[in-house]
Amino acid sequence: xxxxxxxxxxxxxxxxxxxxxxxxxxxxxxxxxxxxxxxxxxxxxxxxxxxxxxxxxxxxxxxxxxxxxxxxxxxxxxxxxxxxxxxxxxxxxxxxxxxxxxxxxxxxxxxxxxxxxxxxxxxx
Numbered sequence: 649x650x651x652x653x654x655x656x657x658x659x660x661x662x663x664x665x666x667x668x669x670x671x672x673x674x675x676x677x678x679x680x681x682x683x684x685x686x687x688x689x690x691x692x693x694x695x696x697x698x699x700x701x702x703x704x705x706x707x708x709x710x711x712x713x714x715x716x717x718x719x720x721x722x723x724x725x726x727x728x729x730x731x732x733x734x735x736x737x738x739x740x741x742x743x744x745x746x747x748x749x750x751x752x753x754x755x756x757x758x759x760x761x762x763x764x765x766x767x768x769x770x771x772x
Contacts, residue, residue, distance in 0.1 A: 650674040650761040652744045657766030664734050664770070670727040670744030670763055679720045682751035684759065685729045687740035687768075694743070694756045698729065701751045711737075734770045741765040 656668040668685065672678040684699035698708045698718035706718050717730040727744055745759040752758070 650678050650746060652746060652761055652763035654742065654744050654763040654766040657742060657768045659769040659771065660734055662735055662770055662772050665730070665732045666734065666768060668729040668731065668742055668744075668766060668768075672725045672727065672746065676725060678746055678761075679722050679725055679727065681746045681748055682754065683720060683727045683744070683746045684751070684754055685718060685727075686743045686745055686756060687738075688743070688765075689740040692740075696754050696756070697742070699751045699754050700727070707751065707754070731768070734768075736770050736772045738768060739770050740768060742768050 651673045653671045660666055680702045682701050685697040686694045687697050688694040696709055697712055700706050700718050700720055715733045720727050743765045744763040746761045747759040
């Protein structure tokens with residue numbers, strides 16, 4: 649059973665940076681899956697932020713392109729999200745997720761494994 653554990657959330661002022669990490673266990677090859685970061689703000693649905701596939705190709709939501717960078721460390725079985733130039737609208741619970749196969753449309757219901765989430769709060 650794959651387990652994902654996020655860390656690195658916190659509170660920051662607008663314009664600041666945070667780095668989220670997701671430690672994967674239970675399958676040494678989980679970073680060969682499609683892995684992604686999602687976020688969910690109160691009252692909103694879960695939205696995709698960024699994904700990275702088994703070939704390390706990346707996709708970003710328009711709202712974070714140019715500000716966030718997703719990466720993975722295969723040796724450490726970890727996924728990261730570097731978030732720069734943060735805005736108050738980035739405030740949300742951030743989740744790490746993994747799915748077998750290609751990333752494709754990367755809808756939340758396609759993902760097999762989820763972390764418990766880490767809160768990011770950006771103040772103006």
